[in-house]
Amino acid sequence: MFGAFIMSKIYDLIIIGAGPAGITASVYAARKEMDFIVLTMDIGGQTAWSGDIENYLGYQFITGTELTSKFEEHIKKYNVEVKEAEEVIEISKNGDDVLVRTDSSEYRARSLIVASGKQSKPLGVPGEEEYRNKGVAYCATCDAPLFAGKTVAVIGGGNSALEAALQLIKIAKHIYLINITPELGGDTIIRDKVAASDNVTIMNNSQVKEIFGSTFVEGIKIETEKKEETLSLEGVFVEIGLKPNTAFKSDLEKNEQGEIVVNCNNETNTPGIFAAGDVTNVLEKQIIIAAGEGAKATLSAFRYISKIK
Amino acid sequence: MKNVKVYSTSTCPFCLKVKQFLKDNNIDFEDIDVAVNQEKVEEMVQKTGQMGVPVLDIEGEIIVGFDKDKITAALGL
Numbered sequence: 001m002f003g004a005f006i007m008s009k010i011y012d013l014i015i016i017g018a019g020p021a022g023i024t025a026s027v028y029a030a031r032k033e034m035d036f037i038v039l040t041m042d043i044g045g046q047t048a049w050s051g052d053i054e055n056y057l058g059y060q061f062i063t064g065t066e067l068t069s070k071f072e073e074h075i076k077k078y079n080v081e082v083k084e085a086e087e088v089i090e091i092s093k094n095g096d097d098v099l100v101r102t103d104s105s106e107y108r109a110r111s112l113i114v115a116s117g118k119q120s121k122p123l124g125v126p127g128e129e130e131y132r133n134k135g136v137a138y139c140a141t142c143d144a145p146l147f148a149g150k151t152v153a154v155i156g157g158g159n160s161a162l163e164a165a166l167q168l169i170k171i172a173k174h175i176y177l178i179n180i181t182p183e184l185g186g187d188t189i190i191r192d193k194v195a196a197s198d199n200v201t202i203m204n205n206s207q208v209k210e211i212f213g214s215t216f217v218e219g220i221k222i223e224t225e226k227k228e229e230t231l232s233l234e235g236v237f238v239e240i241g242l243k244p245n246t247a248f249k250s251d252l253e254k255n256e257q258g259e260i261v262v263n264c265n266n267e268t269n270t271p272g273i274f275a276a277g278d279v280t281n282v283l284e285k286q287i288i289i290a291a292g293e294g295a296k297a298t299l300s301a302f303r304y305i306s307k308i309k
Numbered sequence: 310m311k312n313v314k315v316y317s318t319s320t321c322p323f324c325l326k327v328k329q330f331l332k333d334n335n336i337d338f339e340d341i342d343v344a345v346n347q348e349k350v351e352e353m354v355q356k357t358g359q360m361g362v363p364v365l366d367i368e369g370e371i372i373v374g375f376d377k378d379k380i381t382a383a384l385g386l
Contacts, residue, residue: 048322065322085377133361133373142321145344146360215358 010108011035013301014100016088017115017245019045020287021277023071024294025113030078032302036109038075038082039102044068045117046242046278047287051141051163056287064141067287088116091250091273096308098272110308111301114252114260114268114275115294118242118285123155127211128238135217136236140164143237147172152235153220154178155208159186161239162194168237169197176231177202178222180240211236244279255281266297272308274301311384313338314366316353320344323375324363330377334386 015025018040029036042048050064059067075082083102090101091112098112120138122128128136137143140154144167152172154165157179168175177184177194182204184191194200203224210221219232244258253261253269260275262268262282268275276297277290313331315338317324331338343350343362353364356371365372367383380386 042322044322051320065320065325068322133359135360137360139321142318142324142362143360145318145320146350146362148344148347148350216354216360 010097010110011037012109012305013111013113013298014039014098014107014109015113015115016040016100017045017117017277017279018043018071018075018082018084019115019117019277019290020047020071021115021117021279021290021294021297022113023075024291025115025276025298026075026080026082026294027078028295028298029302030075030080032298034298034302034305036081037107038080039086039088039100039107040082040084041087041116041245042084043072043082047071049139049141050287051167053287088248090248091252093270093272096272110305111272112274113266113294113297113301114246114273114279115277115290115297116245116279117290118244118278120238121241121243123208123211123238123240125208125210127213127217131211131213131217131236134215135213135234136211136238138238140167140237140239144168144171147235149173150235151233152176152237153208153231153233154237154239156239156241157181157184157186157204158239158241159190160241161237162186162190164237164239165194165197165200166190169194169199172235173199175200176233178206178208178220179204180207181205208236242278242285246279257281265300266293267300272301272304274304310337311368313368313384314341315339316341316343316349316364316366317362318342318344321362326375327363327365327380330375330380334384336384 012034013036015038048068086102092099100107148171151174153176155178206224259281262275262280266274274297276293278285341349370383372379
């Protein structure tokens with residue numbers, strides 16, 4: 001009965017995600033007095049996990065946690081209906097209506113904005129899933145303090161891997177930086193800082209083959225230029241980049257990276273469905289860009305439903 | 310009032326959420342920052358068999374992560 005009741009309601013707009021794109025989209029939708037709902041796994045998205053932010057306008061310096069609180073405060077002002085911890089399973093269309101099925105309910109609307117963001121990419125090696133939270137970690141900002149005085153590996157060679165290494169340098173006993181390419185990427189400033197530390201071993205051309213242990217992680221097997229080697233350590237920080245949150249079923253066009261393809265008005269290949277932020281093929285992934293894209297997406301959705309109403 | 314302990318670090322977003330949730334519901338709790346208190350890391354790992362924060366200990370009932378439903382049930386809210 002309850003499900004049937006929900007299905008009978010048709011929102012103007014559904015917003016999936018509550019990172020900077022989704023939250024900005026919400027603020028714009030509230031100010032347009034649209035009847036809408038936000039479905040999200042969490043509030044803040046990647047911003048909540050960010051360290052120091054110095055390029056979001058209006059704040060010369062703010063932490064990711066503080067900026068997320070500011071975002072939350074902002075939408076609270078508008079009494080936005082937010083459903084947290086709901087995972088989207090399928091997006092489809094029925095005539096002009098957009099249907100969104102989640103793990104616990106179904107929703108119908110005239111338009112939809114997908115702003116579901118990105119998440120850490122897994123390594124995809126044996127032992128990774130088994131030892132998740134048992135030595136395998138994906139957030140150095142959160143979990144680095146748990147590895148004080150221990151030997152750890154950071155997997156990756158870009159900025160996020162270098163930043164993780166930098167946080168661990170002060171805490172851990174020794175850090176192996178396992179990088180699959182011939183040279184580290186990332187910004188020179190941070191790369192030099194990592195390279196200058198005496199408790200870091202940089203291993204280029206190296207690939208993780210397996211994570212092993214008993215109750216907790218005890219080591220990793222790596223391959224460097226076809227030579228296999230075992231490193232004894234207690235922590236593995238996976239920092240090999242991000243993947244878009246587009247595992248739900250849909251007919252949306254995606255690029256090779258799995259990002260939703262949008263045009264400059266945030267329109268997808270499906271009328272009435274828009275996308276914004278890191279989940280899209282917009283090249284630059286920045287908080288301020290995601291926020292701007294979220295605003296654009298709502299204005300496009302508003303224009304769209306004004307035409308079909 | 311139930312005895313509530315929160316094992317956390319100052320930088321993890323879900324730790325902050327757990328603590329905010331408890332405060333919003335007027336629940337007193339002992340805040341254990343495992344980043345500054347190393348022997349508490351061992352205590353937490355022994356209790357839970359894992360290394361992720363936050364961990365709640367509500368009168369011996371262990372909850373890993375910000376699981377609103379479980380926390381609500383354990384506190385009888």
